[in-house]
Structures are given as structure tokens and as C-alpha cells.
Amino acid sequence: MSGYPAEGEIIQIHSYKHNGLIHRVWEESIVLKGTSTCIIGANDKTMVTEADGRTWVTREPAICFFHAKHWFNIIGMIREEGIYYYCNLSSPFVWDEEALKYIDYDLDIKVFPDMTYILLDEDEYERHRKEMNYPDVIDRILKNNVKKLISWIHERKGPFAPDFIDKWYEKFLSYRK
Known part of the structure; x- marks a missing residue:
């Protein structure tokens, strides 16, 4: 078993909740970079299955970090009006040959093309924190990672760097020819 998927491999992405139940599955993403510590993937018009069985298809190309x-992952969605980012506060990923997997911890940050942002789902986080008994250490880690993400946004670091999404999107396009 490899510690990570190979470049060019088509993988699934599985999101779980803290209680171990599946939250969401993305059927197909192509690995653009795979190491034991970082996976960058891409997808476009991929089927997503929700925990209740409902399905939908993504609308635009996305680069996934x-x-x-x-304790977060970042999705850069490429739209006509610019790049929107959706940041999930989550556990670090694991790869187990079946899929890339992580635990979704409800809090999200949506970043607009002008790099303004909003923190989403604080009420859902508080409800689930009580219902699923998130340990205090997880609560502290997640709140610290919200601060880290906001810092990355301000500093244009990682996936928020000006050419990051464009660079990986070009690589994604090379697989689609």
C-alpha cells in the first residue's frame, strides 16, 4: 500500500463527520500532485453523493488542496468572474487506497475573487460540537486553524497565491486532452 496516490490517478474523495458517518463523496478527481503530506487534485462536473443519497454534479473546474x-482543505473553483475558494475546516487527510478521506468539522470559509471572505456555519459547528461531543482539544485546533487560514488568505499563501490555481489548472487541462 502506497502512502499516497500517484500523479494522474483518478481517486474518490470521502468526507466524514466526527461520528464516523459518511458526509459526502466526490466520485472522480484526478491527482495532480501526490506526496505523503500533500495531495493536489482537480475535478470538473464530477458526481457528488450526499449522506442521504442525493446526488449533484459540480458546476465548474476545481483545484483541491x-x-x-x-486541519483544513481548500477548493479553488474556477469561474468566469474569477476564482472562488471554499475552505473546509477538517481533519488532515488520510489516504487508504480506497479514497482520500477526512473529517469535516462544519466550519467553512468562503473566499471571493477580491480575497474578501466570510466564515460560514458557526451555528452548525456549535450544534455538532455538542451532539457529537467534539473534544476541547479539537475545538482549540479548529479555532487555531481558522486563524491560520485567515492569515494565509491575507498573505496570499499556498493555494491563495496569485498563480497557484492557474498553474494547477493548466496541469489539469493537460490530462483532459
Whole structure:
């Protein structure tokens, strides 16, 4: 078993909740970079299955950034009016040959093309924190990672760097020819 998927491999992405139940599955993403600590993937018009069985298809190309040491993942969605980012506060990813997997911890940050942002789902986070008994240490880690993400946004670091999404989108396009 490899510690990570190979470049060019088509993988699934599985999101879980803290209680171990599946939250969402993305059927197909192509790996653009795969190491033991970082996976960058891409997808476009991929089928997504929700926990209740409902399905939908993504509307635009997206570059997905997952890290084994950060408690968040970042999706850069490429739209006509610019790049929108959706940042999920989550556990670091794991790869187990079946799929890339992580635990979704409800809090999200939506970043607009002008780099303004909003923190989403604080009420859902508080409700689930109580219902699923998130340990205090997880609560602290997640709140610290919200601060880290906001810092990355301000500093244009990682996936927020001006050419990051464009660079990986070009690589994604090379696989689609």
C-alpha cells in the first residue's frame, strides 16, 4: 500500500463527520500532485453523493488542496468572474487506497475573487460540537486553524497565491486532452 496516490490517478474523495458517518463523496478527481503530506487534485462536473443519497454534479473546474498536517482543505473553483475558494475546516487527510478521506468539522470559509471572505456555519459547528461531543482539544485546533487560514488568505499563501490555481489548472487541462 502506497502512502499516497500517484500523479494522474483518478481517486474518490470521502468526507466524514466526527461520528464516523459518511458526509459526502466526490466520485472522480484526478491527482495532480501526490506526496505523503500533500495531495493536489482537480475535478470538473464530477458526481457528488450526499449522506442521504442525493446526488449533484459540480458546476465548474476545481483545484483541491489537501494537507496531512493542516486541519483544513481548500477548493479553488474556477469561474468566469474569477476564482472562488471554499475552505473546509477538517481533519488532515488520510489516504487508504480506497479514497482520500477526512473529517469535516462544519466550519467553512468562503473566499471571493477580491480575497474578501466570510466564515460560514458557526451555528452548525456549535450544534455538532455538542451532539457529537467534539473534544476541547479539537475545538482549540479548529479555532487555531481558522486563524491560520485567515492569515494565509491575507498573505496570499499556498493555494491563495496569485498563480497557484492557474498553474494547477493548466496541469489539469493537460490530462483532459
